[in-house]
Amino acid sequence: xxxxxxxxxxxxxxxxxxxxxxxxxxxxxxxxxxxxxxxxxxxxxxxxxxxxxxxxxxxxxxxxxxxxxxxxxxxxxxxxxxxxxxxxxxxxxxxxxxxxxxxxxxxxxxxxxxxxxxxxxxxxxxxxxxxxxxxxxxxxxxxxxxxxxxxxxxxxxxxxxxxxxxxxxxxxxxxxxxxxxxxxxxxxxxxxxxxxxxxxxxxxxxxxxxxxxxxxxxxxxxxxxxxxxxxxxxxxxxxxxxxxxxxxxxxxxxxxxxxxxxxxxxxxxxxxxxxxxxxxxxxxxxxxxxxxxxxxxxxxxxxxxxxxxxxxxxxxxxxxxxxxxxxxxxxxxxxxxxxxxxxxxxxxxxxxxxxx
Numbered sequence: 111x112x113x114x115x116x117x118x119x120x121x122x123x124x125x126x127x128x129x130x131x132x133x134x135x136x137x138x139x140x141x142x143x144x145x146x147x148x149x150x151x152x153x154x155x156x157x158x159x160x161x162x163x164x165x166x167x168x169x170x171x172x173x174x175x176x177x178x179x180x181x182x183x184x185x186x187x188x189x190x191x192x193x194x195x196x197x198x199x200x201x202x203x204x205x206x207x208x209x210x211x212x213x214x215x216x217x218x219x220x221x222x223x224x225x226x227x228x229x230x231x232x233x234x235x236x237x238x239x240x241x242x243x244x245x246x247x248x249x250x251x252x253x254x255x256x257x258x259x260x261x262x263x264x265x266x267x268x269x270x271x272x273x274x275x276x277x278x279x280x281x282x283x284x285x286x287x288x289x290x291x292x293x294x295x296x297x298x299x300x301x302x303x304x305x306x307x308x309x310x311x312x313x314x315x316x317x318x319x320x321x322x323x324x325x326x327x328x329x330x331x332x333x334x335x336x337x338x339x340x341x342x343x344x345x346x347x348x349x350x351x352x353x354x355x356x357x358x359x360x361x362x363x364x365x366x367x368x369x370x371x372x373x374x375x376x377x378x379x380x381x382x383x384x385x386x387x388x389x390x391x392x393x394x395x396x397x398x399x400x401x402x403x404x405x406x407x408x409x410x411x412x413x414x415x416x417x418x419x420x421x422x423x424x425x426x427x428x429x430x431x432x433x434x435x436x437x438x439x440x441x442x443x444x445x446x447x448x449x450x451x452x453x454x455x456x457x458x459x460x461x462x463x464x465x466x
Contacts, residue, residue, distance in 0.1 A: 141386065141387050141388070142387060142388055143387070144354070144355065144386075144387050145354060145355050145356060145357040145358075145386065145387040146275065146282070146321050146354035146355070146356065147249060147251070147273050147275055147284070147316075147321060147356050147357065148357050148387075149203065149223065149225040149249050149251075150223075150251060150273070150315070150316050150356065150357055151357045151359065151385070152195070152197070152203060152225075153176070154173065154176045154193060154195070154203075154205040154223060155169075155173030155176055155177065155191070155193065155205070155445075155461065156193060156429060156431065156445035156446055156447040156459045156460065156461035157171075157173065157397075157409070157411065157429070157431060157445050157447070157461070158173060158176075158177050158395075159195075159427060159429065159447040159449060159459050160395075160411035160412070160413065160427055160428060160429020160430070160431075160445070160446070160447035160448070160459075161379060161393075161395025161396065161397060161411050161412070161413040161427065161429075162393045162394050162395045162412075162413020162414045162415040162427045163381065163393045163395075163413070163415050163427075164363060164365075164379040164380055164381040164393040164394055164395035164413055165177045165178075165363075165379065165381070165395065166178045166290070166311040166312070166313050166361040166362070166363040166381050167292060167309040167310055167311030167363045167364055167365045167379065167381075168181075168309060168311070168363075168365040168377065168379050168395075168397075169181035169311075170184035170185065171185065171189060171191070171443075171463070172185065172189040172190065172191045172207045172208065172209045172219060172221075172463065173191060173207070173461075174219075174255075174257065174267070175207050175209070175219050175221040175253055175255045175269060176205070176221070176223075177313065177361075178267065178290035178292065178311050178312075178313040178361070179219075179255045179256065179257050179267025179268055179269045179288055179289075179290050179313070180257050180265045180266050180267035180290040180291050180292040180311065180313070181257065181265070181267065181290075181292060181311075182209055182216075182217040182219055182255060182256070182257030182267055183216060183217060183257040183258050183259040183265035183266075183267060183292070184259065184265065184292075185209055185211050185217050185257075186211065187211070187439065187440075187465045187466060188208075188209065188210050188211070188465070188466050189207075189208070189209050189463060189464065189465050189466075190206075190207065190208040190209075190463060190464050190466075191205070191206070191207045191208075191461060191462070191463040191464075192204075192205070192206050192461065192462050192463070193205040193206070193459065193460065193461040193462075194459070194460050194461075195457065195458070195459040195460075196457065196458060197225070197457060198451070198454055198455070198457070200228050201225060201226070201227050201228070202225070202226050202228075203223070203224065203225045203226075204223070204224050204225075205221065205222075205223050205224075205461075206221065206222050207219060207220065207221030207222075208220055208221075209255075215258070216256055216257055216258030216259075217256065217257045217258070218254075218255070218256055219254075219255040219256070219257075220252075220253070220254055220255070221252070221253050221255070222250060222251070222252045222253075223250060223251045223252075223253075224248070224249070224250045225248065225249045225250070226246075226247075226248050227246065227247040227248065228246065229244045229245070229246045230244065230245060230246070230247075231243070231244060232244065232245050232278075245277070245278035246278070247275075247276060247277045247278070248275075248276050249273075249274065249275045249276070250273075250274055251271050251272065251273045251274070251286075252271060252272050253269045253270065253271035253272075253288070254269065254270055254271075255267060255268070255269040255288070256268055256269075262294070263293060263294040263295070264291070264292075264293055264294070265291065265292045266289075266290065266291045266292075267288075267289070267290045267291075268287065268288065268289050268290075269287065269288035269289075270285070270286075270287055271285070271286050271287070271288070271316075271318075272284075272285060273285070273286055273316075273318075273321065273356065275321060275323070277323070278325075278327060279325040279326050279327045280323040280324065280325035280327055280328065281323065281324065281325055282321040282322050282323040282324065283321065284318055284319045284320060284321040284356055285318050285319050286315075286316045286317060286318030286319070286356055287317050287318055288313060288314065288315045288316070288317070289313065289314050289317075290311065290312060290313035290314070291311065291312050291313075292309060292310070292311045293309065293310045293311075294307060294308075294309050295307045295308050295309070295310065297366075298366050298368065300367060300368075300369075300370040306367065306370075307366070308364055308365070308366040309364065309365045309366070310362075310363075310364050311361070311362070311363050311364075311365075312360075312361065312362045312363075313359075313360075313361045314358070314359070314360050314361075315358070315359045315361070316356040316357055316358050316359060317356075317358055318356055319356075320353035320354055320355055320356070321353065321354055321356065322351055322352065322353040322354070323351050324351070328348050328349040328350075328351070329346065329347070329348050330347045330348065330349060331344045331345060331346060331347055332345050332347035333345065355386065355387075357385060357386065357387055358385065358386040358387075359383060359384075359385045359386075360383070360384040360385075361381055361382070361383050362381065362382050363379060363380055363381030363382065363393075364379070364380055365377060365378065365379035365380075366378055366379075373400060373401040373402070373403075374398070374399070374400050374401070375398075375399050376396065376397070376398050376399075377396070377397040377399070378395070378396055379394070379395040379396075379397075379413075380392065380393070380394050380395075381393040381394075381395075388419065389418075389419050389420050390418070390419070391415075391416045391417060391418050391419035391422070392417040392418055393413065393414070393415050393416070393417065394413055394414045394417060395411065395412070395413035395427075396411065396412050396413060397409060397410070397411045398410045398411075404435075405434060405435065406432060406433045406434040406435045406441065407432065407433045408430075408431075408432050409429075409430060409431045409432065409433075409445070410429075410430050411427075411428065411429040411430065411431075411447075412426075412427065412428050412429075413426075413427040413428075414426055414427065415427055415449065422452075423451050423452030423453060423454050424449070424450070424451065424452070425449075425450040425451075425452060426449070426450045427447060427448065427449040427450070428447070428448045428449075429445065429446050429447035429448060429459075430445075430446055431443065431444055431445030431446060431461075432444055440464070440465055440466045441464070441465040442462070442463070442464055442465070443461075443462070443463040443464075443465070444461070444462050444463075445459075445460075445461045445462075445463075446458070446459065446460055446461075447459040447461075
């Protein structure tokens with residue numbers, strides 16, 4: 111009875127949180143283009159991407175490090191994941207993560223996200239065709255995460271991450287935190303068990319310090335007395351750039367299995383997002399899973415990202431994957447995701463994971 115009261119209270123609090131995006135929906139402008147390190151918004155984990163990024167309440171594998179660290183609590187075995195995601199204009203992104211469940215303590219995980227922009231020509235106002243030099247740009251984030259289940263229906267998680275951005279000789283860094291919870295309920299449970307009912311998830315991502323670029327290219331000697339004779343022309347000077355916030359994202363979502371028949375199931379998920387640099391939006395996802403004896407599972411996924419967001423190029427997402435059982439309680443998982451980016455084209459994502 112006590113657990114049910116706690117569960118009801120928690121759901122009431124979540125309903126209250128749901129009112130926040132609704133009340134802020136009409137607030138304009140949306141601060142588009144006012145944050146940095148926006149690679150943290152792209153999405154990492156092919157299964158979640160294929161479901162339109164509607165994964166905050168459903169995730170229960172190592173990709174939870176990105177979507178919601180509370181999902182790490184439901185990992186049964188050690189896992190590792192590698193993901194490659196060619197992005198727009200020859201930009202490449204990659205994701206690697208490893209997680210280890212520790213009995214009676216919880217799950218610990220480490221992940222690294224990297225985005226490479228490739229080489230580009232150096233241009234100036236006086237040499238707009240190029241100086242003959244080349245420069246590159248890279249960004250990465252490394253996170254240490256922890257997730258634990260307090261009961262069989264409630265889990266929480268947290269991450270601390272180091273974010274770094276580099277453009278030629280300029281670099282900037284920041285520290286950020288992610289927090290998340292997942293709650294399992296008996297509502298709409300096809301089996302009557304609480305663990306099979308509707309799941310509710312919440313996460314706050316990238317809450318941290320501001321990032322400011324600094325480097326030798328900002329040094330600029332100045333002459334503080336141009337009209338006077340004397341040795342003033344080489345006084346050290348430097349451009350001071352502004353500090354920029356990270357893309358803070360509040361996610362809340364639900365997922366459920368309205369249909370489960372024998373070895374088949376259908377999962378529906380919906381997420382509402384409130385970012386600090388854009389309008390609110392909704393992500394929708396659907397997953398059809400088939401359990402094949404002596405093999406594992408097949409997955410077919412679809413979704414829609416950024417519904418109701420103004421001026422969004424996101425849209426339809428599709429994907430598929432499989433999880434194969436191997437001897438000695440090990441396994442391998444492969445996933446693929448496609449997403450439509452409107453006038454920008456499309457993007458593909460490939461992921462492979464191991465369980466051991």
